[in-house]
Amino acid sequence: RTLLADRRMLIVLDNARDAEQVRPLIPGARGCAVVITSRSRLAGLVASDGAHQLVLDVLDPEEGRGLLAATIGESRVAAEEEAARRLVRVCGGLPLAIRIAGANLLARDVRIADHCAALPGDDMLSRLRVEGDRRSTVRAAFDLSYRALPAAGRRMFRLLGLMPGPDLTVDGAAALADTTSAEAAGLLAVLTDAHLVRERAAGRFGLHDLLRSYARELAGRDEAHAARQRLFDWYLYHADAAARLLHPAEAAASAGTAGPSAALVFSDHGGASEWLDDERENLAGAVLQASGTGFTTVAWRLAESLHPYLSTRMYTGDCLKVATASLFAAVADGEPRAQASAQLRRAECHRALGNDAQALELFGSALDLARQADWTEGQVLALRRIGAAHQENGSARLASGYLSRARELARCGTGAGAAEGLDLPG
Template sequence: MSDGRGAAHAGECPSEGPALGPALGPALGPAPAADHGPSNAGNHGLRVALLGPLQVWRGSTAIDVSPNRLRTMLAALALSAGNTVTVEQLALALWPDDPPAHQRRSVQTYISRLRRVLGPAAIRTVKSGYRLDADPDDVDVLRFHRLLARAASSRDTRAEREQLEEALALWRGAPFGGLRSSTLCGPKAVRLVEQRLSAVERWIDLGLAEGRHNELVAEVQELALRHPLREPLWERLLLTLDRCGRQAEALAMYERLRRRLARDLGVDPSPELQRMHLSLLADGERPATSPAPCMLPVAVAGFTGRDDECERLDRLFEGDTRICVISGTAGVGKTALVLHWAHRARAKFPDGQLYVDLQGFASGGAATNDALPALLTAMGVPPQAILAESRARSALYRTMLAGKRVLLVLDDARDAEQVRRLLPGGTGCAVVVTSRQGLSSLVASEGAALLTLDVPTREEARDLLARRLGRERIGSDPAATDEIIELCARLPLALAIVAGRAVARPLSPLAALAADLRRVRDDLGVLATKDSLTDMRAVLARSYDALPPDAARLFRLLAVHPGPDVGEAALASLAGLHAPQVSELLDTLLDAHLVSETVPSRFSFHELLRTYARGLARAGDTSAHRRAVLRTIEHYLHTTYRAALLLDPAAQLIAPDAPAAKVRPEHLRDRGQAQAWFRAERVVLFRVLRLAMADGLHPHVVRLALAVTVWCDLEGDEQGKTALEILALEAAGRSGDHAARGRQQLHESGQARHTGR
């Protein structure tokens, strides 16, 4: 802090290591038998202790390094054990204020003297300086840093506490004790003391989270008194005293600190300490036990369907599963399902039900650390017991859930990391996560089950409307009801919006609502509401806005394709990308549930998403949109031409011109592949023909229609052939392509003779 509270200063002598009880007693003392960690079993190498007075051993033999400059040089080398220390760095450590005229020669002299003490092989000469031949783990400062890093990355609080205890046990006093070097005993030593105190504070937090306040109180009090201006320690002291039921002492300690801060620094205690003080003053009688929390929001009225999903959730949590991710596209009803099931399953979680709206796709989202205070408060933790430091909160949260049977609902998660810090540590709790993303890393690393929610069946959608509008009104016009269901793409949110309008207009026939809803094919504004949480365009936009730029571009371009589905190869041409790039972007869209894989390697999205993508494309680069249309049509033209010749090498076709840039037709190798391709693309090809006609690409229509006719001949599809002939003649007439028109007419007459018409 800039006001000097809580940290040691470069101008002060760093505090020696305070006593921390038997658990944190010195592990590297002067006795040769002292254990310096696992790496020292049978070790005869050099060991250096700097966290206290300098001590050196080779194996079990202590080495006396007496002159100050030799001790300083050894310390400087040990801090970079195994790495090179330059001559300039050594000179700065030895002579920070008055370097000798010939510093390289002077450093060499001291290196020679130090080698005589440590052994000739202890220090190696390298190109730019010198290197101490010691394992970094045999230098207590370096080992201390490694243990802190391991503790910080540990997900298990017990393992974290053990790593911290091992790190703190290395301290025997003030770092670099007995050395006279402003380079070492200045900022380096101050930084080490600060790191030690931070580690001590974290160790206290873990102990408090484990409920060991009675064991800690004496040590925390001693630490606070030895560091009278370090407010984080005083926060922990007040909290520890309060947990021990010693509120009067806590108030007295606060007053003692307040006076010291006013006298020495002219400031008041920190806002956090002031809040704790007010809480102590207001602390009255607390109930012996807090009621089990029930934070679940009200379930959706009129919920219907999803019986299979509810039964699967029951089975999962009756077994070994403790985390289930429910994913699906925006508006598909994930939250409604979870709340319906959670209320129904409350009796299975007698210790409470917790709920957090993570707002993962809202602007900014909710920080995990912001959610913890609300959860801890709901579990009966007094506000003054909730520390500001996030890891301390997490440890307390997991402690409160240990051994309990609690249901935790984490709604609208953006990614797995947002979820992980809220996962309970034990196995008794159940966690249900909803997300528009698949959160596959939770499945891989935490063993979560994945339940992907699709749109409801037509019957379920009809039941949803019936629950809202009444079966009599639905039954009065089943055709309009079915049209509404299809126009809403069976999406529960869209159905709910339309149902809300129907309820508000009880005299309006469903046919009129359906007629008005037909505009949704071109404008999602038909499903607009005054609430951004339910406005269809805003809901879909939150998923789109979370996409990286390349995936967002592909989503917009999907509106170019006429549907109903598209293969990966066609998407490569549409987007003007190579297949591996498209595959990676499709994975992103699939994970966001903005497209779905209907059959292997074929993709689609529901009509409301298509309308949304089309609106984005219209508002964007129109020239890019037109190029994508051309690439799409030419992809199908060139692939169809090749497929038709594989089916009938003698077919009278018109060869297409060279494909446009970045068009990548499919390379079909034989008749079997050509037949399979036509079967998969039949509906798409007729839609592509209408797209080409609408876009004025009449020569493309003629050539494509002739090629598709080969497949219709093979299949005996007379209705399809007739439609193709009409399209080809109309396109040839509009283009003025008399040769093409003549060839089409010849083709028709030949087919007529062949079929005997």
């Protein structure tokens, strides 16, 4: 400060750890200005030192394209315009990732499309590095921010990499980490301040794709298994509660399901419906992830709780993905009733999409599975759908046979009412 007392200077302090590190370096002279860059928000400088905060997000598509062109040349980008924009998307708009990809394009003299195709995958972070330079890696930049976190913050960050959808609420994060909502909110604030997590919408927190890959790498096998179990149970508990409120004819009690660590209570239909709307992508992702990571029972049970909502709202694409994952899970569990239900859902989705031949084939498969499970309601519905399909095709005799069998089964038990209660699309 003494040296700068009578001078006009612009001082750049790069990569500041915290406010205390830079305060002694801020000149007291009026003619000086200071630019500070940091991985944290340095809110203390705003509060007590009059600093102006400028939060930088990742680059938008045009900015990312411009940075790539500045790195490898405009002519090269223009020659492979679509591949160049795809490379920017793969890098998530992260400037360092784009520059490293550009440096490797120059060093290896390969086409942008070929390099872009080779990047994605489980080991993408290892490929985003400059050979022979340990500092020029995306992972090294992430390491600096991760190591600066407190232990509880590091654990929460690792676990967030496991989330099956685009974001989590505070309560979801609490279930994931087996902590209280208050503690989860504090840890999310720490991670947001370190720019490792961003608040995508009010109260909803997500990770950049590359940070999510990095976080998953850090999570241990046992740690990841336990965290996934807690989060899947939390989703199942709430999806089942919402289904019982909104679709009582279909929803069944989920006996044995563990309650969440921070229970959401649906006091009315509006609250349950809003929760399902907010969590739809996460719930669908949870079914797929649970089915693919060995949590098969949770996968098909969650799917059955979720299907009435997806069907009535006509989210046919989501419904088909969820039903397919549910079918694989039910097969793995040896559950013919769940298999039949999933196959019925798949058939209904193909019917709604106009794939009539595929739908008819799947209804036939669902009928066989429902018979194996001794599930009368499923048999009745499959027979009715097959009969209706033959009617539409002009095969009146075939249609009559299937519809007659459906009526007979319905008279023998409770199939008629229950089958009509199944809330399927179309």
